[in-house]
Amino acid sequence: MNTCQVRLQAREEVAGGTMAFHFQRPTDFAFKAGQAIDLILPAAVAADGANQRHAFSLVNAPFENELVIATRMRDSVFKRALKMFPIGGQVEIEGPFGSLTLHNERARPAIFIAGGIGITPFMSVLRQATHDRLPQEMVLLYSNRRPEDAAFLLELQNLARQNANFQLLPTMTEMDKSDRPWQGETSHISKELLRKTMNGLQKPVFYAAGPPGLVAAMREVLNRVGVNDDDIRSEEFYGY
Incomplete structure (x- = not known):
């Protein structure tokens, strides 16, 4: 899996208590629809290493030019840090991974x-x-x-x-x-x-x-x- 730096570009509420976070997409980042990434916050922001990393499925499709995650905003160290993370700030992502991807046998629904x-x-x-x-x-x-x-x-x-x-x-x-x-x-x-x-x-x-x-x-x-x-x-x- 690859690790790279990306910038937070925007955040928005997509349901009650649920927010989406939009990140810059590196030009060479390829993934399949349904896969996930690890989002890694800077150690200084996440307070301690145990709460620095979290796995998220990607909401955006491979044809789109950004990376988007969405999450319930629980009262955890990671979620509080993510909610307050500044627009334009850099985080690390690692991935993609996961196999919850669409099967290739198109005749099967x-x-x-x-x-x-x-x-x-x-x-x-x-x-x-x-x-x-x-x-x-x-x-x-x-x-x-x-x-x-x-x-x-x-x-x-x-x-x-x-x-x-x-x-x-x-x-x-x-x-x-x-x-x-x-x-x-x-x-x-x-x-x-x-x-x-x-x-x-x-x-x-x-x-x-x-x-x-x-x-x-x-x-x-x-x-x-x-x-x-x-x-x-x-x-x-x-x-x-």
């Missing part, structure tokens, strides 16, 4: 299951697939508590309109705590919802990303509806 900030690797994949006009069926089950918590929801809705091969199925599980209207799904991702999603799709490959509890639960539910472990790819997001 992809079903993505994202919980909360687990959406980040799938944003990269979906942006690239839409840009390339990829002839592959893709479905995203995206679970959040409320619309306020759903990072990139508006962009995903736009991608679904642009890409006839992409179907977005978001669900909000705590609408009693929301101030926004919602006409969509409100259940947790269950066997019934998965069966309905799979209906009519031939030999799909499943991808799950999010908190460890969600990923473990999704693998178990997928097994219950007859999906073989060989057709499930997953990534657990710790400390997001």
